Amino acid sequence: MVEKLNKKNVAFLGTFLPRECGLATFTQDLINELELISDFTPPRVIAVNNNSTYAYGKKVMMNFNQNHRWEYIRIALELNRSNVDLLVIQHEFGIYGGESGDYLLDLAERLTIPFIVVFHTVLTAPTPKQFQIVARLGELSCRSITMAQSTVTDLHTIYGIATNKISMIHHGVPRVDTESRERLKARYGYADRQIVSTFGFLSPGKGIEYAIEAMSGVKASHPDALYIVWGKTHPVVKQEIGEIYRQKLVDLVSRLELENNVVFVDKLLTQEEVVQSLVLSDIYLTPYLGKEQAVSGTLAYGIGYGRVIISTPYRYATEMLADGRGLLANFRDPKSLETSILDIMDHPDKKKRMEQKTLDLGRTMMWNKIAKQYAALIRESVKSQFEIQGSVI
Template sequence: MELDPNVQIDIVAVSKLGSEDFDQSTRFVIYKDRLDSYHQATRIINEEYDYCIIQHEFGIFGGADGIFITQIANNLKIPLLTVFHTILQTPSLQQKEITELLLKKSQAVVSLSPKGIELLEEQFDSTHTDKIKVIPHGVPHFDYNQGLAKYRLNLQHNFVMMTFGLIGRSKGLEYAIQSLSEVELPGFKYLIIGKTHPNVLAHEGESYRFELQNLVDQLGLQDKVVFIDKFLTDEELKEYLTACDIYLSPYPHEQQISSGTLSFAVGAGAAVISTPYWHAKDLLKDERGILSPFNDIAAMRANIKMLYQSHRLLAWHRFKARSYGEQTVWANVAKTYLELLQGLATPVRSLFDYEQYIAMDLKREA
């Protein structure tokens, strides 16, 4: 989709370190822990823009539970659209107050999955219900040329399974590695791609990565499991996702309302095996993937082996994922957001860019 040339799209970014290299579409940088920075941002937004979109995640903004974002929400003079990336089933009192304030101040609210609407309706006043919409997480455009992607990555002789994202103990990677033991899978490669999460690095260094590497050695899986310790560029990420046969998402807990990595994998047309966390249950219905029980190594092993051995079943799940993913490319998602904004009070001139913000946020995803 070509954006209307009269629509100006800018980003107000949030910086933790003050040293990040933001793209030229960034209008202003908020320093996460400086309250005055939020006041400056609010002034710029009110003076220069017709709409504000807040991409909300508790860990992005400053103050306890990211409470500094309320300084913007409370002082906006233009329509606000809030996109909730995390909706908690049992929030703390302050987390609930922040969510409720954003609901109240927003003219429109977006959840990335139907489960999010269910949780919001359970916890908050029904007067907000009409303003809450589901818009799926956007994904890049993929060319689906798996053979070429494998060749470029020197994986043309391999069956490729992949997990990507920032590494931490909440990812369940130990279960994924253990599921590959005691089974013959000639030519199989499991790529674990991503840097250690900055918060994990600050508190425990690389201890979790070292534990995973030791587990690989103990199980004798050195020929199957490959760690790629780097941030992928957007193009590199598309290449790896296009090349992979199975995408594995082994989160060990249910309360995950949105996963950009899972959305990207479905968009790439990978056959997905995932534990049944909230977003996975929504996204993988209608045979778009396989749900494997939490912390059940034997079941995960059986599902991997089943897709490895059955070309027909693998192709079917890849087809179902691709068919859905093609509907959620950035262009379609952006069009949906523009239509939603056009239903609010003022004509569209500019907004915070959903596509670029989420692409940036994926590299930091917990």
């Protein structure tokens, strides 16, 4: 008997474009690739809103305010009645309502369809509420996904999730055709400059001030060096404190007389612009301050395009930059950042070797390859649920 090929109906729960959020971009990129896989219908989205409303497109089947607790129950009941075969929950503590986002459990505990949870943050020292949420989601889900090998161990040893339910899948990177580094530098007006860059939403946790201070020492021996900070202020930060952090950085540049060596590009970058900003760079920098950061989409992008990466030793960077794929500088230490930057600028052969090592890993992280791994897990999960239901019947 030949089993009939049924197309999988998958939905994603989380933030979604045009909401300005890295997780929203992650979901968009993943479902764009799943749409190209023959045994999947175009995935749909249940979008989580903050206190704003958004003009979503046709991919969004439902949306709700993250702070309205009753909506979580309504969404669960509607999903149970729908033709959705499996739900993928994008988990981040800050995007769901309640204490540490515990309203999400109201939804998860009422689902009768299977779900996979993608953990974008895995804390080694969670609060009791954070522990409860992660452990319960892991217990109820048919699969828990994390994006670093170190957090696979944490999900099991700290949160008690069974190892056979945990999968590690790298953060995806979009494939965008672009010009060479030299051509892009010329087009942007940076020919004959050595480019250090950082991209992403600007917020105090990014540690940009320490990178700017590092550029003072870099400038002394490499006056052609240019640090470009790409991206607008994070919407939540801007709502809470305005442009205080950005102005602090601008004032620091002026005080250190680095106007010719530090540039801010204050805009939300398109995907093409993000990739161009990386490709024209000689060094990609993530001087972040949070030691616990389990994943960084921006660092993943830097690896995807084979850049030499200098970073502070937060968890994701420590793992991803091992085996000569980058350099680690100390937290909140401009001199350490300066030393690492100069090491790369002064040793072009070392830079070339590191770029190749990074690119070798980056080629495995393109979204078309990552989506196939998600597709395989979804197929397996839907099949297992079908078999369980069949045995009960």
